[in-house]
Amino acid sequence: MRDTWKAFLTTISFGFRAARWHAVFQILTEIALALTGPLIAYSAGNLVDAAADSDLERALTAGFGIAAATGLLIVAQYYNAHCVFAVLERTQALSDRTLMRLLGGIGSLAPHEHPKYLDQIQLLREERESLAEMTNATAGLVSAVVGFGTTALLLADVHPALISLALLAFISLWITSRANDLAVDAQEDTGEPERLRRHLFDIGTTAGAGKELRIFGLTRELVRRHHQVSDEVLDTRNRAAWRGAALKSVDAVINAAGFFGAIALVVWLAVEGRATPGDVVMVVGLTIEMAAVVATSVGYSGDFLWCLKQAKRYLWLERFAAEAAQEPDEPVAPPATLTHGIDLVDVTYRYPGSERTVLDGVSLHLPAGAVVALVGENGAGKSTLVKLLCDFYEPDDGRIQVDGVDLRRFPVPDWRSRLTGAFQDFVELRLPAREAIGVADTSRIDDDVALRGALRRAGAVSVVDGLPHGLDTRLGREWDGGVELSGGQWQKLALARGLLRTDPLLAVFDEPTAALDPQTEHALFERFAAAAREGKSRGTVTLLVSHRFSTVRMADLIVVLDGGRIREMGSHEHLMAHPDLYAELYDLQSSAYR
Numbered sequence: 244m245r246d247t248w249k250a251f252l253t254t255i256s257f258g259f260r261a262a263r264w265h266a267v268f269q270i271l272t273e274i275a276l277a278l279t280g281p282l283i284a285y286s287a288g289n290l291v292d293a294a295a296d297s298d299l300e301r302a303l304t305a306g307f308g309i310a311a312a313t314g315l316l317i318v319a320q321y322y323n324a325h326c327v328f329a330v331l332e333r334t335q336a337l338s339d340r341t342l343m344r345l346l347g348g349i350g351s352l353a354p355h356e357h358p359k360y361l362d363q364i365q366l367l368r369e370e371r372e373s374l375a376e377m378t379n380a381t382a383g384l385v386s387a388v389v390g391f392g393t394t395a396l397l398l399a400d401v402h403p404a405l406i407s408l409a410l411l412a413f414i415s416l417w418i419t420s421r422a423n424d425l426a427v428d429a430q431e432d433t434g435e436p437e438r439l440r441r442h443l444f445d446i447g448t449t450a451g452a453g454k455e456l457r458i459f460g461l462t463r464e465l466v467r468r469h470h471q472v473s474d475e476v477l478d479t480r481n482r483a484a485w486r487g488a489a490l491k492s493v494d495a496v497i498n499a500a501g502f503f504g505a506i507a508l509v510v511w512l513a514v515e516g517r518a519t520p521g522d523v524v525m526v527v528g529l530t531i532e533m534a535a536v537v538a539t540s541v542g543y544s545g546d547f548l549w550c551l552k553q554a555k556r557y558l559w560l561e562r563f564a565a566e567a568a569q570e571p572d573e574p575v576a577p578p579a580t581l582t583h584g585i586d587l588v589d590v591t592y593r594y595p596g597s598e599r600t601v602l603d604g605v606s607l608h609l610p611a612g613a614v615v616a617l618v619g620e621n622g623a624g625k626s627t628l629v630k631l632l633c634d635f636y637e638p639d640d641g642r643i644q645v646d647g648v649d650l651r652r653f654p655v656p657d658w659r660s661r662l663t664g665a666f667q668d669f670v671e672l673r674l675p676a677r678e679a680i681g682v683a684d685t686s687r688i689d690d691d692v693a694l695r696g697a698l699r700r701a702g703a704v705s706v707v708d709g710l711p712h713g714l715d716t717r718l719g720r721e722w723d724g725g726v727e728l729s730g731g732q733w734q735k736l737a738l739a740r741g742l743l744r745t746d747p748l749l750a751v752f753d754e755p756t757a758a759l760d761p762q763t764e765h766a767l768f769e770r771f772a773a774a775a776r777e778g779k780s781r782g783t784v785t786l787l788v789s790h791r792f793s794t795v796r797m798a799d800l801i802v803v804l805d806g807g808r809i810r811e812m813g814s815h816e817h818l819m820a821h822p823d824l825y826a827e828l829y830d831l832q833s834s835a836y837r
């Protein structure tokens with residue numbers, strides 16, 4: 244219960260933080276709207292009685308009441324609609340930013356290996372609008388309670404038995420929410436085929452899949468499958484809709500009987516002289532109002548419960564992120580420079596949920612200032628080793644030491660600020676070119692000299708020089724005036740980003756040049772090595788992962804991984820002089836180029 248309450252308060256606070264006055268006004272206008280129906284019914288009753296009694300003053304007051312309520316209805320509707328959208332839009336933006344901060348702030352990548360975590364995150368991302376809709380759902384419920392209470396009080400004032408109409412409203416509420424549950428269940432049951440239907444539509448209509456679609460003539464097959472899966476989805480939903488409609492029909496009959504009973508009662512009271520003609524008119528108006536209140540409260544209570552479900556999921560993420568962000572027991576800052584280097588001592592690693600040992604007792608010294616190449620066949624464990632060094636995952640056994648200090652003692656953001664690198668699965672940052680590079684060190688985002696230096700080191704000067712506005716060109720064809728880049732050009736900019744930081748302790752380049760030709764890669768790696776040797780005083784360890792042996796040979800140290808273990812290591816000359824896997828693969832590649 245405490246969690247539910249906390250989840251509610253946390254998400255409703257989004258609305259009040261994002262658009263405080265709009266949220267207050269939204270609730271006030273909802274209450275005003277809820278009062279107008281009963282007020283009009285009450286005034287109409289008074290008007291009839293005043294006319295019957297020829298009481299002009301009372302008739303005019305009642306007429307004024309109707310006019311005022313109608314005016315209030317129009318004004319409140321207008322402002323309410325404005326507030327609803329303002330709160331929704333601003334809250335959505337705020338909750339999106341909060342989610343970005345929470346998800347991006349989790350230092351480790353390990354949670355991404357857990358299907359349960361991924362499911363929760365996927366649902367949070369898909370349904371994140373619900374976080375923003377809490378204010379709307381709450382305001383709707385408040386208005387339903389006010390409308391229901393006022394209507395019930397006025398009915399009870401005519402005759403206590405009329406309160407049974409309010410009880411009928413609860414039955415109606417239950418039946419309608421059952422009918423809605425049927426629809427929601429059908430939606431959940433058809434979640435997977437619905438995703439498939441959307442996926443088929445997406446690949447059938449987007450440019451990315453266009454080439455293969457045409458070469459393999461897939462359109463016919465995609466359309467057939469879309470048809471099949473649509474039938475599955477729509478049949479299930481249709482059946483639920485019919486059953487829902489049947490339930491609602493029962494509800495309609497119960498309600499009609501209830502309304503008839505209420506009207507018959509008040510007419511009988513009038514005939515008996517215990518109620519006025521105005522009471523009859525008012526009760527008719529209030530029964531209609533009660534039906535409207537029930538209909539809206541069913542919708543709002545469904546929305547509210549749904550929002551609450553998302554809110555609990557959000558709370559879970561908030562706690563998860565807080566736990567993940569805990570400081571090490573005895574934190575120390577990373578050293579300003581490396582003197583000894585980085586050591587892996589008996590490091591063993593298995594991915595969460597997997598039995599397979601990906602790194603098996605790896606012990607390795609990466610000397611300060613050295614250029615180290617990691618090679619090995621696909622799946623040997625090279626990228627995993629890189630990820631452990633970046634502290635994306637922690638070893639299951641063994642330790643990593645930086646100048647003799649256990650990596651776990653560095654607060655994660657401090658260690659990350661002393662890393663740099665580029666990866667095969669780089670990000671295409673669709674921003675102005677200067678920002679796409681400068682995000683690696685935002686203090687120098689406007690420093691053209693620094694940005695051009697990084698571009699030069701990455702061999703990417705020609706990419707930017709070829710852009711219409713140089714560094715200020717917007718990248719991405721989806722923007723007005725934006726320019727699209729080729730795969731290799733995007734990769735070169737990612738490299739420039741990785742080469743902007745000037746004081747890293749560890750620079751990792753995990754196949755960052757896979758989209759480039761071998762000559763360009765070779766020239767680039769030579770430049771990295773030269774830069775690394777120039778900056779030797781800082782002791783930066785430069786770690787390269789590549790499958791191209793012509794590139795790898797210039798490294799100071801080559802480490803050959805095989806099945807998660809170190810098979811051999813040494814300089815190119817050493818490894819060639821003691822032939823094993825490296826010499827075999829090297830000869831294989833060089834003979835292919837001859």
Ligand SMILES: Nc1ncnc2c1ncn2[C@@H]1O[C@H](COP(=O)(O)OP(=O)(O)OP(=O)(O)O)[C@@H](O)[C@H]1O
Nearest residue numbers: 356594597601619620621622623624625626627628
């Ligand atoms: N996220 C993951 N979850 C589970 N297993 C993984 C994950 N990533 C990699 N593996 C497994 O770990 C092993 C080592 O993968 P890794 O990516 O480190 O190899 P690699 O040497 O970099 O390969 P490649 O040259 O193909 O990039 C592989 O068998 C792979 O299937």
